[in-house]
Amino acid sequence: MARVLAIDYGKKRTGIAVTDELQIIASGLTTVETKDLIPFLQDYIAKEQVELFVVGEPKQMDATASESEALIIPFLKKLSESIPNIPIARVDERFTSKMAFQTMIDSGLKKKQRQNKALIDEISATLILQSYLNSK
Template identity: 85%
Template sequence: MGRLLAIDYGKKRTGIAITDELQIIASGLTTVDTKDLINFLKDYVQKEQVDLFLVGEPKQMNNEASESEALIIPFLKKLQNVIPDIPIERVDERFTSKMAFQTMLDSGLSKKKRQNKALIDEISATLILQNYLYSK
């Protein structure tokens, strides 16, 4: 069994989270500059078995796609072309950034660490992955 890899896609940075091989535990992996994301994923899947990419789907409260969806669609097409053997599923990512920030507050991180947007992106990806695991 391979890992599940979640992607919280952003214009500048993208948070990435991964499961263990048994697909039980979600953990933050890293944050990558979005311009380097495809190369990062190509390298990662050469080293680790990944069964599924989970990509956050930003929606507005009325269930319509948010503006950032226009940036994600070209990425999804490119990812499918570059790594065609791994399926892609979309996961509703509403409130993950707010939940990530609250998680940082609850864990007692200093104000300086809470301002680290890369950490927020990584935690958001972990929440996307954890929500997917809970739903299964």
């Protein structure tokens, strides 16, 4: 089997998580500058088999699209044009940043470490991916 790769898209930084090859475990991979995201993904899939991209879908409490979705739509178009052979699934990402922050607290990270926004993005991507795996 191939991996599933999750993307927590952000204006400046994007968190990335992947599954193992059996698609059982979701693990944080890295955080990349959003401007470098497509080249990073192209390089990654040249080395690893990826069968699906899972992209977080930011929603308001009433389930309508959030303002961030306006940034994600052009990215999705660019992603599907740049890497057309890998399908894209969307997963509701409400509360993932808050859950990521709470995960950092629960795991005993010091306040200085919890201020690392890149780590929050990576954990958020992992939560999005785990949500996808749980729904399968």
